[in-house]
Amino acid sequence: MGKSEQLANYWLQKVDGKKDENWLVNRISTHEKDGAKVAQIRGEGTILSEEHDGEEDIITYRLCATFLVHKQHATYHEEEVHTHIARMRDGQIIHDERVEDGVQPHIQGLVVFESNDEDFDRQFSYDRRAAVQYAERWWNDYNPAYKKFEVDCTNYVSQCLRAGGAPMRGEPNRNSGWWFNGENWSYSFTVANALRWYLSGSTQGLRGKEVADARLLRPGDVICYDFEGDGNYNHNTIVVARNAQGEPLVNAHTANSRMRHWAYVDSPAYTENVVYKFFQIGL
Incomplete structure (x- = not known):
């Protein structure tokens, strides 16, 4: 079994059994609390890099999940992408960690001010x-x-x-x-x-x-x-x-x-x- 198939099976078990806390299970829980149902989840993974550390393989990959959400009479697809790092030993995933998503830090001294350009159009048509x-x-x-x-x-x-x-x-x-x-x-x-x-x-x-x-x-x-x-x-x-x-x-x-x-x-x-x-x- 290749690494892509191993990652797919790993996440299938996580979602089907709602094992451990992870962002996919948390998203399902959030929708359920909001009165919605996640009828289906589809995942696509892309391996970004592979490294070796002794007996372990370190896999960096991107996971894109698509949620089919039903709420009342509405149905829509919600999608989200995160990067993960998995450690494998003897063909088994022994640890998987989501890479923390960045938020913008505070930039000290940053001031945005208005210019007073009287010739600039005050109205625009927003499409x-x-x-x-x-x-x-x-x-x-x-x-x-x-x-x-x-x-x-x-x-x-x-x-x-x-x-x-x-x-x-x-x-x-x-x-x-x-x-x-x-x-x-x-x-x-x-x-x-x-x-x-x-x-x-x-x-x-x-x-x-x-x-x-x-x-x-x-x-x-x-x-x-x-x-x-x-x-x-x-x-x-x-x-x-x-x-x-x-x-x-x-x-x-x-x-x-x-x-x-x-x-x-x-x-x-x-x-x-x-x-x-x-x-x-x-x-």
């Missing part, structure tokens, strides 16, 4: 469909026209907003506006906390209207996450759909995810102190 189509196309891939970051969530959301027609401004000042030119970019284009504050304060071009309830969001809108509740927002997602209860389902990068429930309660980064910001785009 939500185009933004969501882009989000679906690139949720588990990287557009070569943009730089790829280790913590890529905000870069991905910004690309989606740009695909929806959001106008850029502020170049070449990285602290100003929201922009990308192929070789350089504003902090607000790639840093989670900077985009959150830009959406709050922008009065021209790309701007967001903050609302109090996630259910007021539509596909193409943005959610910002401060997992620790310390005032530093370290993750962003884009809404791509809503479930039967009208709650947003989101796509994201870093831990590449598709149609994930917006609250992230089963994320390793989640804490009870989490603070969310909900932004309607283009209003």
Whole structure:
């Protein structure tokens, strides 16, 4: 039996028996608590590297899981990707560890400010469909026209907003506006906390209207996450759909995810102190 088959059998046993705590079993549990049923799980693995350490083989691989979720009268596919490191001995997996997904650290002294360009159009027509189509196309891939970051969530959301027609401004000042030119970019284009504050304060071009309830969001809108509740927002997602209860389902990068429930309660980064910001785009 090859290593790919061994990994597949390992995860099949984990899921079927709900053995031990892992992100697949946690996701099933989260849906069950929310009144939904995961009718099917399909996994695809890609081996990234193999090393040898004495009697052990060390396998780094990427696991993509697709969940078929039923809730009331709605059915949809939710997808998520994580990197794992497995240690094998004598053809058996003796240890498997998920590589922790990165969140953006706080950048000291980072200030994003508004430029006062009276000639810049204050209104733009936001094509939500185009933004969501882009989000679906690139949720588990990287557009070569943009730089790829280790913590890529905000870069991905910004690309989606740009695909929806959001106008850029502020170049070449990285602290100003929201922009990308192929070789350089504003902090607000790639840093989670900077985009959150830009959406709050922008009065021209790309701007967001903050609302109090996630259910007021539509596909193409943005959610910002401060997992620790310390005032530093370290993750962003884009809404791509809503479930039967009208709650947003989101796509994201870093831990590449598709149609994930917006609250992230089963994320390793989640804490009870989490603070969310909900932004309607283009209003």
